[in-house]
Amino acid sequence: MYDLSGQVAVVTGGGGGIGREIGCRLASEGMSVAVLERDREAAERVAGELNGFAVIADVTAVDEVGAAVEAVLARYDKIDVLVNNAGICWTGPALDMPLDTLRAMLRVNVEGVFIVSRAVLPHMIARRAGSVINLASWAGKTGNAYFAGYSASKFAVIGLTQALAREMAPYGIRVNAICPGIVVGTAMRAALEAQQRQYGLPQTAEREKLIPMGRVSIPEDVARIAAFLASDEAAYMTGESINLSGGLLMD
Numbered sequence: 001m002y003d004l005s006g007q008v009a010v011v012t013g014g015g016g017g018i019g020r021e022i023g024c025r026l027a028s029e030g031m032s033v034a035v036l037e038r039d040r041e042a043a044e045r046v047a048g049e050l051n052g053f054a055v056i057a058d059v060t061a062v063d064e065v066g067a068a069v070e071a072v073l074a075r076y077d078k079i080d081v082l083v084n085n086a087g088i089c090w091t092g093p094a095l096d097m098p099l100d101t102l103r104a105m106l107r108v109n110v111e112g113v114f115i116v117s118r119a120v121l122p123h124m125i126a127r128r129a130g131s132v133i134n135l136a137s138w139a140g141k142t143g144n145a146y147f148a149g150y151s152a153s154k155f156a157v158i159g160l161t162q163a164l165a166r167e168m169a170p171y172g173i174r175v176n177a178i179c180p181g182i183v184v185g186t187a188m189r190a191a192l193e194a195q196q197r198q199y200g201l202p203q204t205a206e207r208e209k210l211i212p213m214g215r216v217s218i219p220e221d222v223a224r225i226a227a228f229l230a231s232d233e234a235a236y237m238t239g240e241s242i243n244l245s246g247g248l249l250m251d
Ligand SMILES: NC(=O)c1ccc[n+]([C@@H]2O[C@H](COP(=O)([O-])OP(=O)(O)OC[C@H]3O[C@@H](n4cnc5c(N)ncnc54)[C@H](O)[C@@H]3O)[C@@H](O)[C@H]2O)c1
Pocket: 012, 013, 014, 015, 016, 017, 018, 019, 036, 037, 038, 039, 042, 057, 058, 059, 060, 084, 085, 086, 087, 088, 089, 108, 112, 135, 136, 137, 138, 179, 180, 181, 182, 183, 184, 186, 187, 188, 189
């Protein structure tokens, strides 16, 4: 357990999958959690589960994000931790990837992280404290076949993480990324399985054999690292991109 009581977190894409689990973990550590989601029903359900606050916004919509951040500040008065978790993924042969699909991944995964960070950081700067946690991926460190657009977007997330970490360090704000490997039990993973079947690509069970630790991961694995990065236990860490892949990726 970390001492996070009395602190406030915003978790984007917190209505399901990894984001939901991170929100639940942070709430169990005593934080007030705002679930920033484009899916109203999911946001309200999870906010109810963790006794938090649902704010409805698409991370790519500047006005919606601005209003959502103001609503969080009106409710809780501050934001200590921002988890940029909302993301989308498409897998398939690079040459079959529709341009609009590439653009959508860059918009949500890269612009979305920037737009929400830009809305939240001035408030952290004013308090000279904060922790930003970006969900990248192991695909953000190595260009995996059949993940061209997604890899490009997650490499960008790591670049953004490092640049913001350097700019924000003088204000006492830490910016780090988590790079999960294969996380099951999420809507994204289910959609990827369907796409892999469609293109005759290796399924999760086959890819699992490549993982040195012998198992894929679950959202709780990611939530544990997010709680650590949110806490003062990580007080001297910034600009890191932490691999969380059971050894699939080592660097
Ligand atoms: N599942 C994996 O194997 C895996 C591996 C590495 C990294 N990641 C990353 O972790 C994050 C979460 O993944 P997941 O598997 O839980 O995905 P998911 O699809 O299960 O959940 C994503 C959530 O984000 C929300 N969302 C999507 N686009 C949004 C937008 N434009 N605005 C607001 N909300 C939006 C969705 O409604 C959903 O609730 C993503 O950034 C993903 O790239 C996932």
